[in-house]
Amino acid sequence: MHALLLPLFLAPLALTPPARAAEVTAPAAAEAGSTLPLNAASAEQLASLDQVEPGEAAAIVRLREQRGRLSSVEALRVLDLDEPTMDALRLGTHMDLSLTKVANDRRYTSVQEVLAQFEGEPSAQRVQELAMDYTKTHPGLVEGWLSSSRTAYLLPKVNLKYKKELDYSDTNKYEEDIDNPGDYIEYDYQDRADNDDEFEVKLEWRLDKLVISSERIRVINEAQDIVKLRDKVLEEVTRLYFDRRRLQVELLLDPPSALADQLESELRLQEATANLDAFTGGAFSASLPR
Numbered sequence: 175m176h177a178l179l180l181p182l183f184l185a186p187l188a189l190t191p192p193a194r195a196a197e198v199t200a201p202a203a204a205e206a207g208s209t210l211p212l213n214a215a216s217a218e219q220l221a222s223l224d225q226v227e228p229g230e231a232a233a234i235v236r237l238r239e240q241r242g243r244l245s246s247v248e249a250l251r252v253l254d255l256d257e258p259t260m261d262a263l264r265l266g267t268h269m270d271l272s273l274t275k276v277a278n279d280r281r282y283t284s285v286q287e288v289l290a291q292f293e294g295e296p297s298a299q300r301v302q303e304l305a306m307d308y309t310k311t312h313p314g315l316v317e318g319w320l321s322s323s324r325t326a327y328l329l330p331k332v333n334l335k336y337k338k339e340l341d342y343s344d345t346n347k348y349e350e351d352i353d354n355p356g357d358y359i360e361y362d363y364q365d366r367a368d369n370d371d372e373f374e375v376k377l378e379w380r381l382d383k384l385v386i387s388s389e390r391i392r393v394i395n396e397a398q399d400i401v402k403l404r405d406k407v408l409e410e411v412t413r414l415y416f417d418r419r420r421l422q423v424e425l426l427l428d429p430p431s432a433l434a435d436q437l438e439s440e441l442r443l444q445e446a447t448a449n450l451d452a453f454t455g456g457a458f459s460a461s462l463p464r
Contacts (some may be wrong), residue, residue, distance in 0.1 A: 204459055212267040213243050225262040230255060234263075246448045251456035282289045288423060294463035298415050304454040304461070305411045311404035333376040411453050418446035 210219050220231035233253050238244050247263045255263075282288045296304075306312040421443045430436050450458040 179181075209266055209268045211270055212247065212263070213238060213270060215267065220263075220267075223262045223266040225258040226266075227259075230259060241460075245459040246444070246451055246460075248448050248451035249456040249459040251451065252460055253456075282427065287353050291426060292419065292422060296458070296461045298412060300461070301415050301450060301454065301458060302408050302411055302456045306404060308453065308455040308457065309403070309407050311400050311407060313404075316400050330377040335372075335374040335376075337372040337374070364366065407453065411450065414446050414449045414453070418443060418450065421446065 175219065211224070217228070217231040217235045219227055220234055221228045230253070234244075234250060237250070237253060246269065246346065247260065247267065250263065298389070303312075421439060423440055425443070430439055
């Protein structure tokens with residue numbers, strides 16, 4: 175049975191709206207204690223964390239090099255790391271948070287012009303597809319189960335039996351002893367006869383199962399549960415997607431001037447992105463433009 179996938183940890187991300195300028199780096203590393211910077215640590219340093227194998231650490235570094243930067247620990251879900259490893263990375267690493275100020279000298283004259291700034295990002299429908307694929311709640315999967323349950327009893331049950339019978343006739347034989355002419359030797363002689371091989375093939379159709387089977391009832395019940403789960407997943411993913419988009423638009427059109435306000439807006443944006451990564455197994459960040 176599926177369970178609603180909720181993020182276990184929301185690591186800060188470093189995703190920024192378009193048209194950014196005048197970057198300022200916050201002293202996140204200084205506050206991170208002894209944790210490792212996820213976007214700067216070497217494979218050897220990552221492998222020093224409990225539950226992180228050298229091969230996994232090398233894969234993390236390769237992914238970071240391919241993308242230029244990791245947006246969060248949740249983005250590592252694409253590597254199929256198990257939960258103990260993910261927990262170790264959540265607790266043992268930190269993100270270097272970069273705050274950027276949007277150049278607001280540009281004036282936008284239409285909604286389409288504003289939204290065009292984000293056209294390189296995946297659509298809401300695409301993110302929903304990613305979430306359904308990751309949570310195994312895609313309608314095609316459910317329909318496949320229902321189809322299989324409908325055809326499960328079209329083929330008959332086949333029983334095959336093989337029987338081999340051996341018949342023997344016992345007689346006494348006498349032969350003259352070559353070394354002692356006139357003497358006869360008695361011995362038992364078995365004559366194998368009428369060896370019969372029998373094959374039996376039995377085909378059995380369960381006509382009652384063709385109408386409605388207990389297996390189909392079970393699949394229907396589970397399908398209903400999956401549909402409910404999918405509705406919850408899509409509702410949450412859609413909400414997160416548009417919350418994130420609204421934050422991007424706010425930062426683009428009316429960027430805050432105070433550092434504290436910039437930090438709050440950036441963290442809200444990163445929280446929404448981390449949640450989307452948790453619902454899509456990191457595929458959301460992987461689909462963002464580089």
